[in-house]
Amino acid sequence: QTFYLKDYTPFGYDVESVHLTFRLAPETTRVLSRIRFAPKPDAAEKTFFLHGEDLQLISVKIDGQDVKPRLVDGGLTCEVPGAPFTWEAEVEINPAGNTALEGLYMSNRMYCTQCEAEGFRKITYYPDRPDVMSTFSVRIEGDEPVMLSNGNPMGQGEGWAEWHDPWPKPAYLFALVAGDLVNYPGSFTTKSGKEVELNIWVRPGDENKCAFGMEALKKSMKWDEDVYGLEYDLELFNIVAVDDFNMGAMENKGLNIFNSSCVLASPETSTDANFERIEAIIAHEYFHNWTGNRITCRDWFQLCLKEGLTVFRDAQFTSDMRSEPVKRIDDVITLRARQFPEDAGPLAHPPRPEQFQEINNFYTATVYEKGAEVIGMLKRLVGDDNYYKALKLYFERHDGQACTIEDWLKVFEDATGRDLQQFKLWYSQAGTPRVKVSEDYADGSYTLTFEQSTPPTPGQPDKAPRVIPVAVGLLSPNGDEVRATEVLELTEAKQSFTFDGLASKPVPSILREFSAPVILERDTTNAERAFLLAHDTDPFNRWEAGNALAKETRVAMVLDGAPPDTAYLDALEKLVRDDDQDPAFRALVLSPPSQADIAQTLHERGHTPDPQKIYDAAETFTQTLAQQLETSLPRLYAAKTVEGPYSPDAVSAGKRALNGRLLSLLTRLDGGEQAVRQYAAADNMTQQYAALAALLKAEKGEVQSRAFFDQWQDDRLVMDKWFALQIACAAPEKTAATAKALTQHALFDMKNPNRFRAVFGALAGNHAGFHHASGEGYQLLADNLIALDKLNPQTTARMCAAYQTWKRYDAGRQSLIRAQLTRIANTEGLSRDTNEMVTRILDA
Numbered sequence: 139q140t141f142y143l144k145d146y147t148p149f150g151y152d153v154e155s156v157h158l159t160f161r162l163a164p165e166t167t168r169v170l171s172r173i174r175f176a177p178k179p180d181a182a183e184k185t186f187f188l189h190g191e192d193l194q195l196i197s198v199k200i201d202g203q204d205v206k207p208r209l210v211d212g213g214l215t216c217e218v219p220g221a222p223f224t225w226e227a228e229v230e231i232n233p234a235g236n237t238a239l240e241g242l243y244m245s246n247r248m249y250c251t252q253c254e255a256e257g258f259r260k261i262t263y264y265p266d267r268p269d270v271m272s273t274f275s276v277r278i279e280g281d282e283p284v285m286l287s288n289g290n291p292m293g294q295g296e297g298w299a300e301w302h303d304p305w306p307k308p309a310y311l312f313a314l315v316a317g318d319l320v321n322y323p324g325s326f327t328t329k330s331g332k333e334v335e336l337n338i339w340v341r342p343g344d345e346n347k348c349a350f351g352m353e354a355l356k357k358s359m360k361w362d363e364d365v366y367g368l369e370y371d372l373e374l375f376n377i378v379a380v381d382d383f384n385m386g387a388m389e390n391k392g393l394n395i396f397n398s399s400c401v402l403a404s405p406e407t408s409t410d411a412n413f414e415r416i417e418a419i420i421a422h423e424y425f426h427n428w429t430g431n432r433i434t435c436r437d438w439f440q441l442c443l444k445e446g447l448t449v450f451r452d453a454q455f456t457s458d459m460r461s462e463p464v465k466r467i468d469d470v471i472t473l474r475a476r477q478f479p480e481d482a483g484p485l486a487h488p489p490r491p492e493q494f495q496e497i498n499n500f501y502t503a504t505v506y507e508k509g510a511e512v513i514g515m516l517k518r519l520v521g522d523d524n525y526y527k528a529l530k531l532y533f534e535r536h537d538g539q540a541c542t543i544e545d546w547l548k549v550f551e552d553a554t555g556r557d558l559q560q561f562k563l564w565y566s567q568a569g570t571p572r573v574k575v576s577e578d579y580a581d582g583s584y585t586l587t588f589e590q591s592t593p594p595t596p597g598q599p600d601k602a603p604r605v606i607p608v609a610v611g612l613l614s615p616n617g618d619e620v621r622a623t624e625v626l627e628l629t630e631a632k633q634s635f636t637f638d639g640l641a642s643k644p645v646p647s648i649l650r651e652f653s654a655p656v657i658l659e660r661d662t663t664n665a666e667r668a669f670l671l672a673h674d675t676d677p678f679n680r681w682e683a684g685n686a687l688a689k690e691t692r693v694a695m696v697l698d699g700a701p702p703d704t705a706y707l708d709a710l711e712k713l714v715r716d717d718d719q720d721p722a723f724r725a726l727v728l729s730p731p732s733q734a735d736i737a738q739t740l741h742e743r744g745h746t747p748d749p750q751k752i753y754d755a756a757e758t759f760t761q762t763l764a765q766q767l768e769t770s771l772p773r774l775y776a777a778k779t780v781e782g783p784y785s786p787d788a789v790s791a792g793k794r795a796l797n798g799r800l801l802s803l804l805t806r807l808d809g810g811e812q813a814v815r816q817y818a819a820a821d822n823m824t825q826q827y828a829a830l831a832a833l834l835k836a837e838k839g840e841v842q843s844r845a846f847f848d849q850w851q852d853d854r855l856v857m858d859k860w861f862a863l864q865i866a867c868a869a870p871e872k873t874a875a876t877a878k879a880l881t882q883h884a885l886f887d888m889k890n891p892n893r894f895r896a897v898f899g900a901l902a903g904n905h906a907g908f909h910h911a912s913g914e915g916y917q918l919l920a921d922n923l924i925a926l927d928k929l930n931p932q933t934t935a936r937m938c939a940a941y942q943t944w945k946r947y948d949a950g951r952q953s954l955i956r957a958q959l960t961r962i963a964n965t966e967g968l969s970r971d972t973n974e975m976v977t978r979i980l981d982a
């Protein structure tokens with residue numbers, strides 16, 4: 139069954155209140171609902187349909203009288219009164235048998251829920267759609283020491299606890315947690331002086347991993363007040379860590395539930411990257427309280443209304459807490475690695491999709507990351523003051539509502555007087571626009587001509603020109619900025635902009651700060667790129683120039699067997715030695731583009747990427763760079779070693795990132811001596827992990843890997859790193875075998891999504907290993923997807939995306955992948971989730 143945006147019809151009934159009673163038992167939990175429904179007088183659709191899946195119906199009463207509803211596919215229908223009535227239902231569910239981790243399930247003997255997008259229907263019969271909002275009162279009965287739900291606590295006693303959430307919400311924001319948990323407490327006083335109790339709930343033993351998350355939460359609460367004027371609205375804010383979770387985290391009202399990997403942090407067990415990610419996800423979920431919860435989505439097609447905006451907000455937060463340019467560069471790297479391939483392949487869809495079979499398949503990089511980019515463009519086009527003016531209007535006008543992208547854009551139109559008709563195409567057109575630039579200079583007048591076009595995507599053969607904000611600055615040939623950044627607004631297929639009064643032909647710096655998610659195409663020279671790497675005043679474009687140099691060098695190595703470009707090696711060496719430059723920035727410039735990125739670039743230019751050649755070029759390049767730096771490497775490495783007690787702050791993390799890059803280069807020359815030393819001396823995971831990675835990459839480190847296992851075997855999150863790292867560092871011909879051996883390890887657990895992703899995310903992420911010509915990687919993944927689909931369709935379906943780039947490769951690889959996709963598609967009893975993914979990937 140396919141659902142379409144155009145078919146939207148409101149539910150014919152208001153839900154005035156919801157009372158739920160849970161009688162907890164692992165295999166036989168009873169859920170009693172008492173719901174007050176009121177028919178909408180002017181409803182076009184009067185059918186009383188409630189969603190329900192995997193429920194055992196015990197009884198139903200309407201206004202106290204037994205009734206017999208008709209069970210239909212995906213729920214039930216029932217004859218109901220024409221006036222307000224009380225619906226009472228009792229159902230039985232099996233949390234312990236719920237391996238899909240959707241609805242109410244058990245993780246490590248603890249009860250927890252995941253209802254977004256459509257999991258509430260696995261808890262009881264209900265109009266499980268985001269535009270149906272109600273207040274919820276919850277009573278939990280059971281012997282669990284801690285029993286939590288949304289909102290404020292209303293009392294508790296021996297074997298029971300009661301909760302009330304005063305804010306009307308859709309069912310997807312419902313949450314319940316019960317188990318043997320301990321809290322790490324905190325508190326926050328809001329700008330209007332209200333004291334909010336904060337808790338991070340964890341399993342006993344994890345209390346020492348909560349301090350950082352708690353600080354991140356407080357910083358988020360303060361930041362949202364300072365920047366958006368938004369204040370928290372309950373007496374209590376709870377976060378819970380669970381080990382088995384399909385996604386990162388969930389913004390349930392007043393009771394956020396987190397994958398433990400996204401909240402638990404300690405210097406000994408978490409890397410700098412983990413710390414930064416945890417801070418961002420805590421902020422993200424907290425920010426949803428306004429962008430998502432107080433204002434929610436009318437239907438799931440509007441998902442980017444809350445996700446794009448909330449990702450945009452958490453990126454603003456991270457830039458403010460850490461380094462703005464570094465955050466921007468990181469985000470663009472992620473966008474290109476995850477969203478561009480989606481946009482360029484069979485899974486392409488607009489940020490607001492218009493159809494789906496299974497909504498869980500649309501929690502994508504396009505909805506989240508491109509959704510955030512679209513907001514960034516909007517902010518750039520209207521300016522900062524107008525942006526905050528529009529946001530203020532958004533919260534005033536739509537608080538308590540379930541909204542659409544149209545509502546969102548209307549707020550901007552009303553606040554700024556700007557027509558956003560054409561801008562709206564960003565929400566409806568899939569595909570990454572290509573922007574071709576040419577230049578002209580005569581008599582002090584410099585003209586840039588832009589041509590935009592977007593390749594066809596599934597279901598969208600023709601694309602209209604979009605509004606593209608292109609931030610441009612001009613540099614003089616001696617490196618001075620002669621024109622500060624200016625935003626050019628492309629609206630047509632082809633358009634020129636002229637800058638007058640220039641003393642000489644300038645060097646343009648185009649798409650500063652990556653002002654639009656497009657692919658810029660421009661004929662330029664490596665000399666000019668090196669010039670920008672040295673002189674651009676825009677840090678993003680300075681990095682971009684280095685990145686372009688790296689790509690050109692590698693592309694030339696792959697296509698023509700050329701040696702690494704010496705001018706580029708010299709530029710890198712100069713930058714690495716330049717202590718006036720931010721270490722984090724230097725680490726980024728020193729990090730080579732990923733092999734998948736090179737494959738994508740080759741494909742964009744009409745070549746068939748050869749993963750093995752791309753790997754060989756990467757190896758040669760890194761080896762050459764290490765040799766070029768040889769004499770200075772030990773000194774540079776030593777200078778960037780961070781001494782003293784570990785602190786996860788951005789400055790120290792930047793130094794460690796550079797130090798880690800240098801160590802990996804050094805390990806290619808010194809036989810691993812320094813890495814062995816660093817491994818032995820490390821008192822924090824960042825340095826321990828960097829040393830182990832450098833060794834494994836050099837096909838050394840067996841001793842350290844064993845020591846790592848012995849030290850951390852009881853820590854699930856650290857063990858995920860151990861599983862992933864071995865596969866990520868394996869040579870192409872050994873990758874599949876390494877992954878396969880690890881699936882036979884006693885600690886491999888199919889049912890734990892983190893562990894499954896550790897293995898198969900690393901396999902899919904090892905470009906040359908996954909795409910090894912033997913096809914073993916393809917087959918191993920398919921074997922395991924088929925097995926996992928029976929347990930956990932959601933995680934299976936997401937991982938199918940590993941095959942999405944298949945049409946880029948040669949006929950041999952294509953047929954190997956097609957065979958695996960077909961095998962998955964033909965599996966009997968395949969889930970709707972996985973079926974939708976494989977058919978979409980195959981069909982294009």
Ligand code: ARG
Nearest residue numbers: 254255385387388389498501
């Ligand atoms: N709303 C959550 C977030 O972005 C994601 C949860 C999605 N879960 C899912 N099963 N689709 O923070």
Ligand code: ZN
Nearest residue numbers: 422426445448
């Ligand atoms: Zn979110």
